[in-house]
Amino acid sequence: xxxxxxxxxxxxxxxxxxxxxxSGYRQVGVNLGLHLTGGEPFLNPDLLLDLVRMAxxxxxxxxxxxxxxxxxxxxxxxxxxxxxxxEAGLHGILISVNPFILEYVPFERTLRAIRAARExxxxxxxxxxxxxxxxxxxxxxxxxxxxxxxxxxxxxxxxYYAELLPMGRACYELRHLFPRHPAEDFFCMSCRAELTRPWxxxxxxxxxxxxxxxxxxxxxxxRRMDEICSGIELDxxxxxxRLVSDRGIELLYRFAVEEYGYRxxxxxxxxxxxxxxxxxxxxxxxxxEFVELKPEGFYRNLKAEDAVS
Ligand code: SF4
Numbered sequence: 361x362x363x364x365x366x367x368x369x370x371x372x373x374x375x376x377x378x379x380x381x382x383s384g385y386r387q388v389g390v391n392l393g394l395h396l397t398g399g400e401p402f403l404n405p406d407l408l409l410d411l412v413r414m415a416x417x418x419x420x421x422x423x424x425x426x427x428x429x430x431x432x433x434x435x436x437x438x439x440x441x442x443x444x445x446x447e448a449g450l451h452g453i454l455i456s457v458n459p460f461i462l463e464y465v466p467f468e469r470t471l472r473a474i475r476a477a478r479e480x481x482x483x484x485x486x487x488x489x490x491x492x493x494x495x496x497x498x499x500x501x502x503x504x505x506x507x508x509x510x511x512x513x514x515x516x517x518x519x520y521y522a523e524l525l526p527m528g529r530a531c532y533e534l535r536h537l538f539p540r541h542p543a544e545d546f547f548c549m550s551c552r553a554e555l556t557r558p559w560x561x562x563x564x565x566x567x568x569x570x571x572x573x574x575x576x577x578x579x580x581x582x583r584r585m586d587e588i589c590s591g592i593e594l595d596x597x598x599x600x601x602r603l604v605s606d607r608g609i610e611l612l613y614r615f616a617v618e619e620y621g622y623r624x625x626x627x628x629x630x631x632x633x634x635x636x637x638x639x640x641x642x643x644x645x646x647x648x649e650f651v652e653l654k655p656e657g658f659y660r661n662l663k664a665e666d667a668v669s
Contacts, residue, residue, distance in 0.1 A: 361407075361565045365583055367414055369563050370394075372585035374418040385421035388452035388484045391560050393422025395454065402431045405441065409448050416449025424452040424484070428461045429473035438476040452484025453477045457493045458522065459510040466503045467496055491521050526631035528575040531638070532663040540628030547610035549632050551603040555579070558589075566655050574633075576640055577603075578654040597652040599640065612639055620646055637662070 373394060381393065394415055401408045408425065415423050425445065432438040442453070455474055462470075474493075477485040487493055495518055501510075511518070519537070524530065526538055555571050562570045568578035569588050577600065580588045594601040602611040609632050616622035616639040629635040643650065644659040653659070 361567065363410060363414070365567055366411055368583040369567060369585065370414055370418050370420065372582065374420060376585070376589070377421055381421035383419065386423075386451040386484070388422050388424045388454075388486060390454065390486065390488070393424070393451075394420045395422075395424050395426055397426040397562070400428055400430065401425050402427050402441070405431075409444065412445055412448040412450045422452075423450055424454055424486070425450060426454040426456060426488075427473070428456050428465050429470045430465045432469040432473035432476065435472060435476065438472050439480065442473075442476050442480045446480055450481075452481045452486065454486040454488055456488055457496070458489060459492065459496075459505075459507055459514075459518075462496060462501065462505055462510065463507050464504060467501050468503070489521065489523060525573055525633075527573050527633040528637060528658075529662060531630055531634035535630050535634070538630035540630055542628050543613055543624050543635050546629065546632040546635050547613065548607055550606055550608040551632075551636070552605075552608070555600065555604050564655060568654050576637065576644075576653060576655070576658040578652055597650070599643070599650050600652045603636070609635060612636065616643060 377393070385393065396408060396411055396415075402425075412423065412425075431441060445453075455470065455477060457470055470493075474485070474487065495514060499510075499514055505513075524534070524537075526534075551574075554574060555577070557571055560572060562572075563582040564570060567582045569580050569582040569585060570577060571579060579600070580592055582588070592600075594604070598615070599612065602608050602615060605611055613622070613635065620643050622639055622642045625638060629638070640653055641659045641662050641664075644653050644656060648656065
């Protein structure tokens with residue numbers, strides 16, 4: 361994302377926040393203010409600093425960054441990175457802790473970042489999910505551990521409190537953790553509530569406005585957020601139009617079967633979002649005509665699955 365685009369998005373956001381937060385609001389919360397997230401924002405620390413400075417200049421409330429802590433290689437460098445961000449105007453930090461991150465990020469780095477963040481951001485440190493932090497500490501994990509080994513060691517019940525949304529890539533990578541259902545079990549559902557919710561929205565690197573967690577569905581260009589928020593035209597967004605209708609999932613399914621030869625997955629689906637994303641992936645592989653199916657890279661990086669005849 362270019363800085364001038366980020367600034368247009370942030371200006372829109374600061375307008376939307378006006379009057380909703382007291383001036384100088386610094387308390388952090390997962391559904392408050394502005395968070396910089398990913399992917400992993402620390403992969404581009406210079407861009408992260410620039411964005412924090414920009415957000416600070418625009419008076420963004422509850423400004424925090426989410427991270428997996430891969431960067432916390434030493435105590436000194438961890439403190440230095442966080443101090444720099446705090447000086448640039450960052451209010452707080454959310455540290456992600458779960459067995460999926462533990463596959464790639466040594467636990468020592470997570471603990472190091474937590475220590476540094478506690479010192480620098482104090483009460484404005486959030487650990488998500490704290491239950492996993494204690495669970496991993498109890499298991500005495502050092503370094504990284506494969507998810508399958510974690511499950512074997514900690515048992516399936518260790519995932520009981522995981523806030524694991526069966527959406528996006530998780531539908532393919534973690535489908536073995538969920539029961540499956542035939543497509544028709546989801547036909548009565550609509551996504552109107554999810555696609556029109558006015559809170560916890562995301563903007564991706566390409567300026568796509570995404571409600572909640574519906575990866576790969578763009579409501580439009582977030583540089584023109586005021587236009588999106590005043591109502592969007594559905595005539596040129598037939599996928600979106602179907603999803604917000606009554607029985608939207610059935611409408612999408614029938615459209616994909618009739619127009620694009622979609623075939624139901626033999627083993628079924630773990631959620632309505634699994635069915636939805638599998639259909640969208642199938643369509644994107646054949647055409648780029650749907651402006652609401654963005655970014656294209658999201659679909660390219662999903663794993664394929666067998667279909668039934
Ligand atoms: S089914 Fe699709 S549109 Fe509906 S909530 Fe899931 S991902 Fe979003």
